[in-house]
Amino acid sequence: MVKVQxxxxxxxxxxFPEVGEAxxxxxxxxxxxxEFPFDQxxxxxxxxxxxxxxxxxEMAQHTIEVLDATEGTIxxxxxxxxxxxxxxxxxxxxxxxxxxxxxxxxxxRVKEFSSFLVDELGITDAGAVxxxxxxxxxxxxxxxxxxxxxxxxxxxLDHVSGLERVxxxxxxxxxxxxxxxxxxxxxxxxxxxxxxxxxxxxxGANLLxxxxxxxxxxxxxxxxxxxxxxxVKHIAEVLNGEPAS
Amino acid sequence: MVPVAFIDRARKGLGSPGVAxxxxxxxxxxxxRLTAVEEFPSMDSMRDRAREIRLYSLAHLDELLARFTDEVxxxxxxxxxxxxxxxAIGYIRRLAERENVGRIVKSKSMVTEEIHLNDxxxxxxxxxVETDLGEFIIQLSGDTPSHIIAPVMHxxxxxxxxxxADKLDVEYTxxxxxxxxxxRSHLRQIFLDADMGxxxxxxxxxxxxxxxxxxxxxxxxxxxxxxxxxxxIMGMERIVxxxxxxxxxxxxxxxxxxxxxxSVYTSLxxxxxxxxxxxxxxxxxxxxxxxxxxxxLGGDTAEILACIRCGACLNVCxxxxxxxxxxxxxxxxxxxxxxxxxxxLGLEDxxxxxxxxSLCGACLDACPVRIDLPELLLRLRxxxxxxxxxxxxxxxxxxxxxxxxxxxxxxxxxxxxxGLGSKVLGRKGWISSLPGKGAAWTDHRDLPRPATRPFHAxxxxxxxxx
Ligand code: SF4
Numbered sequence: 001m002v003k004v005q006x007x008x009x010x011x012x013x014x015x016f017p018e019v020g021e022a023x024x025x026x027x028x029x030x031x032x033x034x035e036f037p038f039d040q041x042x043x044x045x046x047x048x049x050x051x052x053x054x055x056x057x058e059m060a061q062h063t064i065e066v067l068d069a070t071e072g073t074i075x076x077x078x079x080x081x082x083x084x085x086x087x088x089x090x091x092x093x094x095x096x097x098x099x100x101x102x103x104x105x106x107x108x109r110v111k112e113f114s115s116f117l118v119d120e121l122g123i124t125d126a127g128a129v130x131x132x133x134x135x136x137x138x139x140x141x142x143x144x145x146x147x148x149x150x151x152x153x154x155x156x157l158d159h160v161s162g163l164e165r166v167x168x169x170x171x172x173x174x175x176x177x178x179x180x181x182x183x184x185x186x187x188x189x190x191x192x193x194x195x196x197x198x199x200x201x202x203x204g205a206n207l208l209x210x211x212x213x214x215x216x217x218x219x220x221x222x223x224x225x226x227x228x229x230x231x232v233k234h235i236a237e238v239l240n241g242e243p244a245s
Numbered sequence: 246m247v248p249v250a251f252i253d254r255a256r257k258g259l260g261s262p263g264v265a266x267x268x269x270x271x272x273x274x275x276x277x278r279l280t281a282v283e284e285f286p287s288m289d290s291m292r293d294r295a296r297e298i299r300l301y302s303l304a305h306l307d308e309l310l311a312r313f314t315d316e317v318x319x320x321x322x323x324x325x326x327x328x329x330x331x332x333a334i335g336y337i338r339r340l341a342e343r344e345n346v347g348r349i350v351k352s353k354s355m356v357t358e359e360i361h362l363n364d365x366x367x368x369x370x371x372x373x374v375e376t377d378l379g380e381f382i383i384q385l386s387g388d389t390p391s392h393i394i395a396p397v398m399h400x401x402x403x404x405x406x407x408x409x410a411d412k413l414d415v416e417y418t419x420x421x422x423x424x425x426x427x428x429r430s431h432l433r434q435i436f437l438d439a440d441m442g443x444x445x446x447x448x449x450x451x452x453x454x455x456x457x458x459x460x461x462x463x464x465x466x467x468x469x470x471x472x473x474x475x476x477x478i479m480g481m482e483r484i485v486x487x488x489x490x491x492x493x494x495x496x497x498x499x500x501x502x503x504x505x506x507x508s509v510y511t512s513l514x515x516x517x518x519x520x521x522x523x524x525x526x527x528x529x530x531x532x533x534x535x536x537x538x539x540x541x542l543g544g545d546t547a548e549i550l551a552c553i554r555c556g557a558c559l560n561v562c563x564x565x566x567x568x569x570x571x572x573x574x575x576x577x578x579x580x581x582x583x584x585x586x587x588x589x590l591g592l593e594d595x596x597x598x599x600x601x602x603s604l605c606g607a608c609l610d611a612c613p614v615r616i617d618l619p620e621l622l623l624r625l626r627x628x629x630x631x632x633x634x635x636x637x638x639x640x641x642x643x644x645x646x647x648x649x650x651x652x653x654x655x656x657x658x659x660x661x662x663x664g665l666g667s668k669v670l671g672r673k674g675w676i677s678s679l680p681g682k683g684a685a686w687t688d689h690r691d692l693p694r695p696a697t698r699p700f701h702a703x704x705x706x707x708x709x710x711x
Contacts, residue, residue, distance in 0.1 A: 017700035024707075038704070038705075041651070049604060052639070052643045055643050055646075058647050174607065178605070186688060187689075188564055191568075192567050220693070224690070
């Protein structure tokens with residue numbers, strides 16, 4: 001049994017708990033013992049990205065203290081939060097050796113969910129079934145560019161039985177979410193989103209999949225506003241579909 | 246607060262025909278770059294080399310500029326260090342007066358746009374004519390550049406056709422070849438009558454005191470050779486040690502900017518005309534502009550000075566493509582502008598620019614010298630908050646959110662409360678209208694309702710509490 005810690009992220013916690021449950025199901029099905037450090041909250045990224053380092057540091061310190069007391073890989077169902085914890089959290093504690101050390105220990109244990117499955121558990125076929133659906137995959141920027149999550153999600157989707165995957169045109173272009181960018185520059189965000197959604201619709205897919213609920217929340221909200229019937233799912237939900245065990 | 250913020254300027258551009266043209270144009274440039282990169286397997290190592298050269302040059306700027314100056318002077322040229330735009334303009338004006346200059350021709354130079362050189366010279370009653378087709382169109386229409394490489398990216402050929410018919414007294418045409426021909430014949434005589442040519446400088450070479458200039462139209466070399474006096478103006482960072490270094494920079498520049506192997510014309514200008522040479526200027530002056538650069542060099546966005554102004558980061562930037570170059574409010578737009586402008590001119594007036602990015606990182610992928618633009622944007626955002634220029638309306642929310650996120654029991658209660666409380670806001674799990682700041686979300690997209698049973702609660706039930 002591989003022991004893993006789930007850092008569920010604030011958005012999954014509050015808006016998409018079913019994604020968290022799917023993550024736990026998939027991990028358990030593949031031989032992991034999942035622990036959930038109960039005092040976890042938010043990694044601090046929302047504050048960090050708009051320049052509020054003091055507040056980001058408080059949140060990050062809380063996160064580090066909760067996670068440093070645990071063992072095993074910390075699985076995060078978000079490329080963006082994983083990127084924050086891996087690439088930014090330690091620098092927030094420059095000048096404080098103890099906390100910087102703890103942040104680095106935690107950061108070294110963090111792994112995004114889909115890349116954990118493929119890179120660490122060596123799974124390409126998660127044994128899922130998703131009959132009669134056509135899916136397209138949107139690579140969210142932080143995971144894609146900063147963590148190099150490029151082939152793992154598509155590899156997993158390609159092995160889902162009954163699921164046809166079609167390439168998303170211009171997939172690597174941002175969806176326009178960008179955290180608080182989406183409400184600080186709402187018209188610009190919406191304009192970028194609209195280009196993305198037009199590309200999603202052009203694929204003819206009836207399912208849009210991603211590894212970050214943040215971008216997916218924005219895209220699902222946009223699709224719904226357009227009256228589209230395209231469904232939006234986190235990859236864990238797809239991989240948890242009607243397991244062929 | 247800035248008088249007109251990025252978002253207000255962006256609103257003017259969003260969905261306009263001009264920005265649609267710019268969007269198409271920048272995508273075209275992006276795909277040219279991608280093809281050029283694919284065709285050149287060693288591009289990656291060439292980029293590493295270019296980055297090394299640029300960082301080395303920044304680290305040895307004093308010594309390289311001193312060497313450059315010695316070399317220029319040894320060839321009979323002159324070098325003037327200008328602390329700011331005003332000093333640069335003053336020098337050029339005095340020179341023009343001394344030399345009895347009437348007409349000045351210019352080749353494309355963003356640094357002269359940076360200091361608004363044309364306005365100042367025209368106010369001094371010199372006639373200034375832009376000779377780069379794009380800049381000529383900008384000047385004729387009283388506009389400003391929307392792209393650092395292709396200044397008229399926001400204009401369609403129909404716009405240009407109408408402009409020429411209106412201002413140059415020619416028949417309307419929107420055929421690009423014909424438009425080019427019209428500009429060419431209009432400018433030809435102007436070149437011959439000009440007394441002074443002002444150019445930019447893509448890369449200066451310290452070892453030989455050489456100014457290099459790349460263009461695709463050939464107007465650059467006319468500007469620098471036909472008039473009696475040539476003034477090259479360059480940002481003080483625009484220097485490399487050797488000719489070999491310059492060759493590396495010019496190669497990654499051409500591939501990244503336009504997807505070319507090399508620009509059509511590359512001019513290497515070393516000193517004024519020598520007695521045995523048939524053409525070239527009698528006077529050769531280089532104005533080296535600081536204008537905030539030494540301050541940037543000592544700060545933690547110094548890496549931005551490694552930029553070689555290829556424009557690749559603009560072409561890939563979704564914010565630039567949708568909002569347009571004019572949304573940035575200054576000569577430099579897109580990710581390079583969002584970092585360079587507040588770095589050079591200060592956050593007080595330009596603190597909105599670092600926020601004009603979704604931090605997607607496409608710019609870093611594209612940048613030939615691998616400038617970590619997203620990281621620099623984050624540093625500027627941190628500085629904006631620290632200096633008291635935070636984005637409007639966030640301070641309280643962030644403080645309140647951090648308060649919850651550092652108190653786990655309160656966090657869990659708040660999530661439950663949000664789930665239950667939001668029941669009144671939306672049916673079927675979605676909210677389509679929120680008051681206040683929330684409207685910034687719901688004006689454009691629906692919002693899922695927070696879950697009535699957050700993950701924390703579900704975990705507890707699943708495991709009987711831990
Ligand atoms: S920052 Fe990089 S990509 Fe952008 S213009 Fe400068 S060199 Fe080109």
